Amino acid sequence: MLFNSIDFAIFLPVVFFLYWFVTQRNLKIQNLLLVVASYLFYGWWDWRFLTLIMFSSVVDYAVGLGLSRANNRARRKLLLWVSIIVNLGFLGFFKYYNFFIDNFIAAFAFFGVSLSKNTLNIILPVGISFYTFQTLSYSIDVYRKKIEPTKDFIAFCAFVSFFPQLVAGPIERATNLLPQFYKKRVFDYAAAVNGMRQILWGLFKKIVIADNCARYANIIFNNYHDYSGSTLLLGAFFFTFQIYGDFSGYSDIAIGTSSLFGFKLKRNFAYPYFSRDMAEFWRRWHISLSTWFRDYLYIPLGGSHCTILKKIRNLFLIFTVSGFWHGANWTFIAWGLFNAISFLPLLVLDKNRNNLDIVASGRVLPSFSELFRILRTFLLIVISWVFFRAETIGDAFIYIRNIFTLSLISAPGFRGDEEVQTTIFLIIAFIIVEWCGREHQHALSGMERVLPRTGRWVSYIVLILITYFYGNFSESIEFIYFQF
Template identity: 65%
Template sequence: MLFNTIDFAVFLPVVFLLYWFVVNKNLRNQNLLIVVASYVFYGWWDWRFLSLIIFSTLVDFSVGRRLAVEENKANRKWLLWTSILVNLGFLGFFKYYNFFLDNFITAFSFFGKEIQANSLNIILPVGISFYTFQTLSYTIDVYKRKLQATNDLVAFSAFVSFFPQLVAGPIERATQLLPQFYSKRNFDYAKAADGMRQILWGLFKKVVVADNCAELANQIFNNSADYSGSTLFLGALFFTFQIYGDFSGYSDIAIGTARLFGFNLMQNFNFPYFSRDIAEFWRRWHISLSTWFRDYLYIPLGGSRGGTWMKVRNTFIIFVVSGFWHGANWTFIIWGALNAIYFLPLLLTKKNRSNIDIVAKGKHLPNLRDFFSMMVTFLLTVLAWIFFRADNVGHALNYITTVLSASLFTMPHLFDVYSTLIVGFMVMVLVIVEWLGREGEYGIANLFTGWSRPLRWSVYLTIISVIFLLGGKEQEFIYFQF
């Protein structure tokens, strides 16, 4: 079930009314309703994959309970590895089986050995990368004794399958989200109103910005051999705002929806395109995944505590693994490695923590130095996104070669001048609104303090009208494929 469909527009109010007006007297019943609603939400794509979520839930619930009473270190490690192998085993099979098989066959062909092996027609379960990492955070934190194991299977099932963020995050930590299922939740109008504003802004990002940018980006990337460098650069810009509008829009809708039910989810995007260096970008982009890899991979490997070689090694590991998490294609691995190359000079010169606060804090505009740094960081990010979007490595290299050719300075080809200008204007609206709201957490939700009710509602109605009038052709959320 997609957030931007009529199905969800019916599903959400039905669950909301049942949650607050039918089962609101009993916490366990509220949690049980969330489990049922989440399974319906997920099963809308393919009910057969519900078995994976249920099996993973039962395994990790059982492992957690055993870890709570087991004192033997060796046995505790075996229990942890049971959870890791089950969860990553499912993820590896469904997401990476054909990738490793194809590359294995290709490697042997270099030595003149032809191996006959059949790839499998595997359907990737939606959101498997997200809920796998979420449930792993539970067993790892219980193992490290950072979290007490739960005996409430209903609450734990709700934590694993919570429908607002089930299929594309944010990837919540058990230490942050699971305790919220133990507490009585009372309806809070201000919290719900804020959630509705976030949903509205998320829909604008997705339906108006991302879906319209997608149509232009797809046209250019799918026919890149026919266009000049200037047109390809324009296509890369469209994809840059497509993926941001798409994924941050999903996160806004997820966070807003959770607030309707009394839950607080972590901020997943913190205005990343206003970053002044790549380190700052990765503190602001897909925060839930970046911090997951930091805490559960980078720090256990030694982080930046060792010598230069260890720092370089760990940086490449975390970025390459992050790239591979996104998809079974060498383009994602190169995308991750390229970001590691961007990041290394900052790490080695100890400047990776130099831009902590948001740019131009307390000011209307950035100074020239910050503006130049933002532009350089943005252009490096655009270049990296080409690998993320390209069909394969050859496609990406040819695309970049054309962008960097003399044809970059020619007039770009515009398919429909009016539509392109409208999309450009909507992107400008997005950038301006988020710039004005950058010192808060959620963009437009921070701009209404002190506004009169008529003015607020005129803005809401304007956004709703724009969504219906200028919404692009429905596109599946990009991160559903991961």
């Protein structure tokens, strides 16, 4: 079920009504309602994949109970490996089976050995990378004794399948989300209002920014041989805002929806395109995944508390794995390596934690130095997204090479919708609103401090009208991260 669909517009108020007005008196029934609603939400795509969530939930619930009773270290490790193998096994089979088979055959073909291709017609379950990491983190944290294993199976199933963030995050930790299912929720009007604001802003990001950018990015990337360097740069610019508007828009809707039900999810984006270096960007982009890899892979390998060579090894490993997590294509690994190379000078010079504050905090405009660093970092980000979007690594290199030609100084133009100027204007307006809200959790969350009630309602109506008149409703575009 898509957030930007009529189905969800009906689903959400029905679940909200049942949650607060029918099941509020009984916590277990309320949690059970969330499980049923979440399974309905997920099964809307393909009910058969519900068995994967059910099985993963049962395995990790049982592993948690087993860890609570096991005092022997070897037995505890065995139980942990059961969780790791089951979760990563499912993920590897559905997401990477054909990738490994194709590359295995290609490797033999390079040496002149022909092998028959025997790949399967495997459908990738929506959001499998997200919920497997979420439930796997529970087993690891129980093993590390950071959290007590739950005996409440309904609460655990609700934690694994919680519908707002089930298919595209944020990837929640059991230490944060699971305890919220144990205690009675009380409706918080202020949190609900702020949640509705965040949902509205998330829908604007998705329907107006991301989906309009997708239209032009697809035209340019699919026909990149035909265009000038300036047009190719514009295409990369459009995809840069497509993926940000799409993914952060989903997170905004997920976090806002959770607020309606009395839950607090972790922040997943913190205005990443205002970053002054690549280290800051990765502290602000897909925060739930970055911190997951930091806590469960980077730090166990030694993190930054080791020799410089091991630091570099850890850096490249973490970005390579991050790239591979995104999809079964070498372009994602190249994207990860590009980010590692961009990050490397900061790590070597020990400058990777220089920008921990909010840029231009307390000021209307950044300094010239801050603006230069933001633009320099943004250009690196734009180039990195070319690898992410391209069909092959070869296409990505040709695309980038064709940008940096003499045609870069020409006026951009392409065979597409002439309304592209409107989209560029909307992106500029979007950047201004985000800049003004950069010190808040999301761009609209501080409105009550600067606008009176009437002004806020006028802003909401204007935003709704802009979404209605300028949103891309002509084609149904799924959220990009559903494929991951």
